[in-house]
Amino acid sequence: MAEFASARVAIIGGGAVGVSALYHLAKAGWQDAILLEKNELTAGSTWHAAGNVPTFSASWSIMNMQRYSAQLYRGLGAAVDYPMNYHVTGSLRIGHTADRLLEFKRVVGMGRYQGMDLAIMGPEEMRKVYPFLETHDLTGALYDPYDGDIDPAQLTQALAKGARQMGARIERFCPVTALRWTGSEWILSTPKGEVRAEYVVNASGYYAREVGRMFGRDIPMVSMSHQYMLFDTVPEVAAWSAEVGHKLPLLRDVDSSYYLRQEKGGFNLGPYERHPKAHWITPDDPFPEDFSFQLYPDDLDRLSFEIGEAMGRVPLLEKAALVKTINGPIPYTPDGNPLIGPMPGVPNAFEACVFTFGICQAGGAGKVLAEWVTEGATEWDMWSCDPRRFTGFEDRDYAITKGIEVYAHEYDILYPKRVWPDGRMKKLSPVHDRTAALGAQYGAYNGWERALWYARPGDDTSEKASHTWARQGPWAGAIAEECAAVRDAAGILDLPGFSRYRLAGPGAADWLSRQITGKVPGVGRLGLCYFADDKGRIVTEMSAARLAEDEFWLITAATAQSHDREWLLKHLEPGLTLVDETEGWSTQILTGPKARDVLAGVAEADLSLPWLTWQWASIAGAKVMLMRVSFAGELGWEIHSQVADTATVWDAVMAAGQGLGLKPFGMYALDSLRLEKGYRAWKGDLSTDYTVLTGGLGRFVDWAKPEFRGRAALAAEKQAGSKKQFAVLRIEAGAYDPTYMATVWQGDRIVGELTSAGWGHRVGACIGLGCVATEAAVPGTALEVEIFGERVAAVVTGDGALWDAKNERIRA
Ligand SMILES: Cc1cc2nc3c(=O)[nH]c(=O)nc-3n(C[C@H](O)[C@H](O)[C@H](O)COP(=O)(O)OP(=O)(O)OC[C@H]3O[C@@H](n4cnc5c(N)ncnc54)[C@H](O)[C@@H]3O)c2cc1C
Numbered sequence: 001m002a003e004f005a006s007a008r009v010a011i012i013g014g015g016a017v018g019v020s021a022l023y024h025l026a027k028a029g030w031q032d033a034i035l036l037e038k039n040e041l042t043a044g045s046t047w048h049a050a051g052n053v054p055t056f057s058a059s060w061s062i063m064n065m066q067r068y069s070a071q072l073y074r075g076l077g078a079a080v081d082y083p084m085n086y087h088v089t090g091s092l093r094i095g096h097t098a099d100r101l102l103e104f105k106r107v108v109g110m111g112r113y114q115g116m117d118l119a120i121m122g123p124e125e126m127r128k129v130y131p132f133l134e135t136h137d138l139t140g141a142l143y144d145p146y147d148g149d150i151d152p153a154q155l156t157q158a159l160a161k162g163a164r165q166m167g168a169r170i171e172r173f174c175p176v177t178a179l180r181w182t183g184s185e186w187i188l189s190t191p192k193g194e195v196r197a198e199y200v201v202n203a204s205g206y207y208a209r210e211v212g213r214m215f216g217r218d219i220p221m222v223s224m225s226h227q228y229m230l231f232d233t234v235p236e237v238a239a240w241s242a243e244v245g246h247k248l249p250l251l252r253d254v255d256s257s258y259y260l261r262q263e264k265g266g267f268n269l270g271p272y273e274r275h276p277k278a279h280w281i282t283p284d285d286p287f288p289e290d291f292s293f294q295l296y297p298d299d300l301d302r303l304s305f306e307i308g309e310a311m312g313r314v315p316l317l318e319k320a321a322l323v324k325t326i327n328g329p330i331p332y333t334p335d336g337n338p339l340i341g342p343m344p345g346v347p348n349a350f351e352a353c354v355f356t357f358g359i360c361q362a363g364g365a366g367k368v369l370a371e372w373v374t375e376g377a378t379e380w381d382m383w384s385c386d387p388r389r390f391t392g393f394e395d396r397d398y399a400i401t402k403g404i405e406v407y408a409h410e411y412d413i414l415y416p417k418r419v420w421p422d423g424r425m426k427k428l429s430p431v432h433d434r435t436a437a438l439g440a441q442y443g444a445y446n447g448w449e450r451a452l453w454y455a456r457p458g459d460d461t462s463e464k465a466s467h468t469w470a471r472q473g474p475w476a477g478a479i480a481e482e483c484a485a486v487r488d489a490a491g492i493l494d495l496p497g498f499s500r501y502r503l504a505g506p507g508a509a510d511w512l513s514r515q516i517t518g519k520v521p522g523v524g525r526l527g528l529c530y531f532a533d534d535k536g537r538i539v540t541e542m543s544a545a546r547l548a549e550d551e552f553w554l555i556t557a558a559t560a561q562s563h564d565r566e567w568l569l570k571h572l573e574p575g576l577t578l579v580d581e582t583e584g585w586s587t588q589i590l591t592g593p594k595a596r597d598v599l600a601g602v603a604e605a606d607l608s609l610p611w612l613t614w615q616w617a618s619i620a621g622a623k624v625m626l627m628r629v630s631f632a633g634e635l636g637w638e639i640h641s642q643v644a645d646t647a648t649v650w651d652a653v654m655a656a657g658q659g660l661g662l663k664p665f666g667m668y669a670l671d672s673l674r675l676e677k678g679y680r681a682w683k684g685d686l687s688t689d690y691t692v693l694t695g696g697l698g699r700f701v702d703w704a705k706p707e708f709r710g711r712a713a714l715a716a717e718k719q720a721g722s723k724k725q726f727a728v729l730r731i732e733a734g735a736y737d738p739t740y741m742a743t744v745w746q747g748d749r750i751v752g753e754l755t756s757a758g759w760g761h762r763v764g765a766c767i768g769l770g771c772v773a774t775e776a777a778v779p780g781t782a783l784e785v786e787i788f789g790e791r792v793a794a795v796v797t798g799d800g801a802l803w804d805a806k807n808e809r810i811r812a
Contacts, residue, residue, distance in 0.1 A: 004195055005196075012188075012200070012204050015041075015201075055111070062337065080158050080159075087149050089246065094139060103469075112750070176214070199348045205358070227303065228398060230266065230322070235265075257273070274305065329357065339363065426447040429494050431650040451666040459474050459477070479666075482666065491632070502551070513543065522546060527612065529541065534712075593635055601656035633803055675769065690726075690771060732792045751783065
């Protein structure tokens with residue numbers, strides 16, 4: 001086939017997201033970019049979207065993207081000379097419960113930190129901005145003055161105009177039908193001829209799975225049917241609007257699960273119904289070759305509950321005549337967040353697809369995608385949208401089940417300990433039956449079911465009981481007992497699915513040394529390794545066990561499996577091998593002052609070997625690796641056994657612990673224990689939002705090494721001094737622990753944020769880990785932490801442990 005075009009980057013798909021990616025690439029100086037659209041621009045989901053542009057999100061990174069979008073859209077029409085219908089109407093997000101109000105207060109705090117002035121309103125204020133609202137049963141509302149609605153087609157055309165003005169190219173009616181990687185570039189087949197490109201971006205919306213297959217990817221996603229209804233003019237609304245000179249704010253009744261927007265003089269009502277419908281999942285409803293500018297048939301019966309609720313809330317709606325229903329495809333990933341970032345396992349390829357809120361996120365997504373392509377990294381940590389958070393276990397059933405679950409709960413409160421019930425039991429520990437019999441309540445980590453806590457007789461294990469912001473959920477007593485056992489005797493945590501790679505080959509140690517900031521452990525020893533990017537930012541943390549001179553096990557978080565493997569492979573040098581051995585092994589953490597006594601009764605091992613060593617040993621005839629470490633901060637070992645031996649090992653250790661107070665514990669207790677040690681959690685405390693030095697990991701930097709990734713940037717930071725510093729805070733929290741990104745205040749100034757927090761049962765205090773301005777990070781400094789809108793006293797305790805600061809218990 002003849003060559004039709006060539007460009008540095010080719011984007012597949014001309015919806016709001018693909019065009020925004022093109023715009024941002026061009027803006028970043030990569031004008032040599034082409035966008036290929038199978039039909040007309042906007043033919044996918046974009047043309048029929050309602051065009052709401054909220055900034056609200058319970059997720060920090062998503063909120064950041066949406067804030068950026070709203071800001072971009074405000075100036076876009078003028079910047080590219082393409083006037084658009086963009087109404088910044090503000091919005092009222094109304095709450096029916098006290099817990100909802102807490103959610104709003106939390107988001108007000110997040111918004112303030114991002115420079116946005118969101119506010120809580122009571123009934124009277126609500127009626128002032130929305131006179132037609134029934135407020136008697138509401139607990140409050142979140143007012144977002146930046147919310148509004150935009151014409152999605154005009155937005156797309158404006159971005160397209162801007163991209164073209166900068167020199168980028170758009171080719172319409174040009175479907176990509178096949179593609180191949182030559183080893184140095186991509187060749188895309190289209191009916192117009194071949195397109196050569198160094199990089200490719202899949203921005204094909206709900207077609208992403210089909211386009212993904214061309215790359216050999218099976219993208220976990222499902223297309224849901226989503227509807228909104230347009231109602232004719234209501235004289236009272238039109239008259240009010242004419243009098244005040246603007247539209248009503250958009251109303252989101254999140255507890256009844258719909259939004260209601262003024263549309264000209266009438267309304268637009270869009271529900272997220274509790275019993276939604278997925279499309280294109282059965283043989284009698286096959287995925288269409290081309291669905292451009294098409295819709296599904298109306299299906300209003302599904303929406304009767306939400307329609308009734310809306311009419312009760314704004315009784316004027318009852319008077320309005322329904323004129324039109326739009327029912328279109330809206331794609332969902334298993335967690336509802338889009339895919340933005342490197343395409344796992346595929347060279348020079350990226351994803352920017354499966355957007356559920358692609359109009360309000362297009363601006364931010366374009367920025368993020370362009371950064372991934374042009375710099376290989378993003379300004380904000382974007383793990384929540386990173387395609388590598390899915391690791392391959394997410395089969396079709398899982399993707400469909402989870403997509404439906406997320407849609408049906410689109411507006412639900414994301415309580416910190418809420419565990420979603422669908423799509424479970426994907427990967428089970430070899431001792432799952434044992435832990436279940438002991439009362440384990442599970443959560444999924446990269447699909448692996450791990451005990452969160454062990455319910456005692458009478459503890460409420462219902463899903464509903466997890467709907468609380470409070471620390472004292474039904475798990476509280478159990479966690480306290482589990483932590484006490486670890487402190488006073490011994491605990492055992494079954495930990496299936498630790499991600500594990502074997503690195504080997506001549507020069508492996510030297511290579512590893514150039515990848516991490518610190519020292520490579522000696523043979524027989526273990527080390528905690530930090531991987532930085534070129535800007536010195538924290539990419540990941542792994543435990544390295546040096547098995548031989550040039551052979552290592554690199555062990556990392558379950559959810560990090562694809563992310564860390566890709567990072568290692570990307571930088572791996574010829575002659576070295578990296579094998580993912582995650583599936584073959586399982587792990588238990590045995591920890592507490594009696595851990596040695598437990599092991600002495602059952603293991604053939606040298607239990608006098610010091611902290612941070614490993615050894616091959618034998619338990620009940622099974623070969624195990626004992627690693628002398630404890631994330632819980634007590635004397636302890638990780639017991640690594642092959643999956644076939646794990647049950648034998650567990651049974652033997654449990655039997656040996658009889659009479660010594662050995663007790664199983666779960667992830668919630670572990671979280672409490674690690675906070676007391678100041679140990680960081682992956683992608684909570686450890687993210688690219690912080691450099692290794694800002695993150696307080698300076699002791700893991702070996703300045704004597706002439707070369708390691710990030711060295712120059714870290715050296716410059718060291719010279720100039722870090723603006724912010726990791727700190728551990730003791731917080732006078734009441735019933736609620738701070739949530740992720742709770743702001744830290746000094747007087748009337750925000751000086752930082754918490755990246756994790758919780759109750760420390762050994763020290764009997766609420767502990768927060770976070771980053772604050774360097775001058776505020778001095779131990780003893782009195783600060784305040786904002787928890788659901790209330791500021792409570794906190795004190796900086798330093799950057800280390802609140803429990804066993806000298807590590808005497810670990811080294812015992
Ligand atoms: C009823 C409804 C209301 C909605 N309301 C809102 C809202 O108010 N706010 C909001 O933020 N979001 C809303 N959404 C969601 C929003 O529409 C989508 O998230 C958004 O349009 C996705 O944009 P996109 O660019 O990712 O995908 P799309 O707009 O679907 O674009 C993908 C493009 O890829 C093209 N393509 C596919 N395959 C190929 C190929 N092989 N070669 C070349 N091109 C290809 C398609 O033709 C299509 O144009 C709504 C969705 C629905 C259904």
